Amino acid sequence: MPAKPTILAFHGSGSNATIHTVQLARLTRILKPHFEIVSVEAPFPSAAGPGVLPFFEGCGPYKRWVPPTEKLTLEAMKTGAANPAMPSAVETLLRSTVSAATSSGSKVVGVIGFSQGTRVVAGLVKGKEIVEALGGDVGPEALWLKDLRFAVSMCGSYPPPLVPVAATEALERSAALGEEAKKGVLEGKIAVPTLHVQGKQDEWEWAGKLLIDGVYEVGEGKSTVFEFDMGHHYPVQAEDTERVAEWVLSTWKDSEEK
Numbered sequence: 001m002p003a004k005p006t007i008l009a010f011h012g013s014g015s016n017a018t019i020h021t022v023q024l025a026r027l028t029r030i031l032k033p034h035f036e037i038v039s040v041e042a043p044f045p046s047a048a049g050p051g052v053l054p055f056f057e058g059c060g061p062y063k064r065w066v067p068p069t070e071k072l073t074l075e076a077m078k079t080g081a082a083n084p085a086m087p088s089a090v091e092t093l094l095r096s097t098v099s100a101a102t103s104s105g106s107k108v109v110g111v112i113g114f115s116q117g118t119r120v121v122a123g124l125v126k127g128k129e130i131v132e133a134l135g136g137d138v139g140p141e142a143l144w145l146k147d148l149r150f151a152v153s154m155c156g157s158y159p160p161p162l163v164p165v166a167a168t169e170a171l172e173r174s175a176a177l178g179e180e181a182k183k184g185v186l187e188g189k190i191a192v193p194t195l196h197v198q199g200k201q202d203e204w205e206w207a208g209k210l211l212i213d214g215v216y217e218v219g220e221g222k223s224t225v226f227e228f229d230m231g232h233h234y235p236v237q238a239e240d241t242e243r244v245a246e247w248v249l250s251t252w253k254d255s256e257e258k
Helices: 017-023 025-031 074-078 088-103 117-133 165-173 179-187 205-215 238-257
Strands: 006-010 036-040 044-046 062-064 108-114 150-154 194-199 223-228
Touching (some): 006 088, 036 088, 074 205, 088 117, 108 117, 108 238, 117 150, 117 165, 117 179, 117 205, 194 238
Parallel strands (some): 108 150, 150 194, 194 223
Antiparallel strands (some): 044 062
16 A cells, blocks of 8 residues: 655644644544644754643643744844744754655655744745756755645744755756846745635734745635634634645645646
């Protein structure tokens, strides 16, 4: 029996893979027959993040996707002043995670991120678009991004995306594209099919909106936005979870038919 395609899942700041697996449980129940869902754990230590306590008290250590040395003011978050480069520890971890899935006969076809994890998701799909623009002529350091077909961005964080450095360096080195074309690839809005789930009661809703408006192209076959009556967490209502799962399954089916 062939291996199921893989979706990588990225937790929020001050969380970890185990906590994220629990948070994802409702969605996983629907998607598990179709996909292998791998919850990835960030490499950097962190205090417990928003919404983690008291429910996940004692479930540490808690982790984050950017180094603890990167501290931003609210103003810096809102102006996109954060570092856009994916930290090398994250990039190395993800390259080996994708390699493990490939070695088992699977392909990493989707990514799902929550809160700070959505910056990783945005960076990965941007990296995939860079690889595509270069016709796959990027070397093994970035080729692991090539199979991505869709993304889910849950309660999005602020921009910019954390783009794999291997992809941006491959773009810089490319002799096939001129400087204007390279700039267009790097600064162009993401067109990979992506579902954005925003909570109407989420105190960080503004951050997700900045990410969507600044980084993604909203439209048919590109980015879709669902707004649910919830806070900074995964959907609780069964019908909301089902809508997210239906989007994933139909988007995957459409990508298979292309």
